[in-house]
Amino acid sequence: MPVRVLVAKPGLDGHDRGAKLVARVLRDAGFEVIYLGIRQRPDTIAAVAVQEDVRIVGLSILSGAHVALTEKTVKALRAAGADNTLVVVGGTIPRRDVARLEAAGAAAVYPTGTPVEQLVDSLRRLSAIEAPR
């Protein structure tokens, strides 16, 4: 069964080149990708993640609001009962914020400049870890 990934942009930032590229790269790498698009509310992302039973939610954020938006999305996912869904975050993310994102519940962070092969490998490793039932 291919691993299901939801790619979305929370908040108001509309720069979606990276999110769309990642969606295509992951699809070509064998993931089943649901692309939700820009300006998505955290609770919408959570609702779709639950409905589509995705393993990974990938957030792309270039506006600098990554910490708060990641916190909100993780909280919305937990509230929706998606306890086993992993959240990963990419975008314009200063290194000083990587630890803050991990503390907010991100399983992995991919700042600008992360090679796509590295991203694919990382998601494969993460999704190979058996979800606790």
Added chain:
Amino acid sequence: MDDSVRSEAGIPLRVSYGPESLPPPESIPPPGQFPFTRGNFVDGYRGRVWTIRQYSGFGTAEESNERYRYLLDQGVTGLSVAFDLPTQCGYDSDNPEVEEEVGRVGVALDTLADVEILFDRIPLDAISTSFTINGTAAIILAFYVAAAEKQGVDRAKLRGTIQNDILKEYVSRGTWIWPPRPSLRLIADTIEFCADEVPRFNAISVAGAHFRDAGANAAQEMAFTLMDGITYCDEVIARGRMTIDEFAPQVSFFFYTHGDFFEEIAKYRAGRRRWAHIVRERYGAKEDRSCMFRVGCVAGGASLYAPQAHNNIVRVAYEALASVLGGVQSMFTAAWDEPFALPSEDSATLALRTQQVLACETGVARVADPLGGSYYVEALTDEVEARVIEIMDDLERRGGMVRAVEEGHLHRLIADEAFRVQQAVASGEREIVGVNCFQTDEEPPEVEGYELDERGRARQLERLAAVKRSRSDVDVRATLDALDKAAAQDDVNLMPLLVDCAQAYCSVGEMVDVLKGQWGEFQQPAVF
């Protein structure tokens, strides 16, 4: 012919070009003559060097005002205002759904009170201000007019530009609010209003830049932008209140200059020629100045990379040179640390100095269109123009830009091109220094960047609350009601009503919500 060597937009290139590549002399008359291939002005940059701007704005109006006054002291000749996303998308700073975005990628503006602070001690009759604002452009223009008049500056003296190009927002930048039809009406309102009352101000800056940054190549960028320009001009002309000569001089354009040096130069030359023909032939313009393609640009964006980030300084310098050789009227240069964060004061100043060195030291501004007549540049100009025409014809056949936007066709074209480039970089076919060749394992720099002062949002909320307490509720209600009634009709220009709202200290969110009530909201097709 060996066509394995191609430009970034895919144009096959010969090993060298000769006299047979030159177009007939009548298509390249001297600078300052229709169709302006060689530039808009007889004297190139001798009369006036390009406007040197730096895009900036962050946090609150106080912080941005301080940065603007610093930049003016350093010699910028125009301001370029960056807004935060809530202001761009029509939400007030006190809306809990957008709290984390307040003051982040630009300045937060809620009411006229913020705009008064933003331009405090900046003489609005003496500088030109560019506003990167689209969905709420009409509202920001109303604020600017109202703020200027409070300074005692007549609106007729204001110089600058609102971006005001909603079509590309639907496709690639994302700060849309209302659906296309009413948005086009509001844009036409601003164009008419500026032609009548703010004659030195550009009512629109049709911006291909964001198509480009989202992945379009140079020919697509120019073609999509010219199609958008046509859509806006069609809208104004269809109302029957103005001729092309009355408003075309206030339509300007905006692009990214990326890395393919000669193709970028050719893009600007081809764009000038194409637009001149469109304005004269499609709309019957009588005056040459209506046919001029006035262009601002930015060097940087998606052409910058994170690995070995200092290399971006060099990239931006080459891109700035290409822009000037292409004959742009204004430019801003991105800072090298753009891939990581908002620029620091040091990196922003270095980006500004890059333009100043170009203007003052290299001598490139001494002679108009120094590359005119170059076999290669003229041939490439023709090639780019031919591709632009091809892409535009295809879009016309599909029913125009609004349809291409609504159907997601443009989204798909741009995503395809972005993916193609990504694969070319991944395979090494397109070489990027420090990314896929000459790599090192150096750590990314500890970028200091700009860290948002969290107290800024608190101050912003306090000010908004204070404005709401002190303004006249009667005036607020009356001006918003008048706006609501006028929006329900198609033939009323909304700009004077928005100025009334601004003067009554109505907030951005209040005005936007009234118009949403009449017009609804846009739903973007999610295509990847």
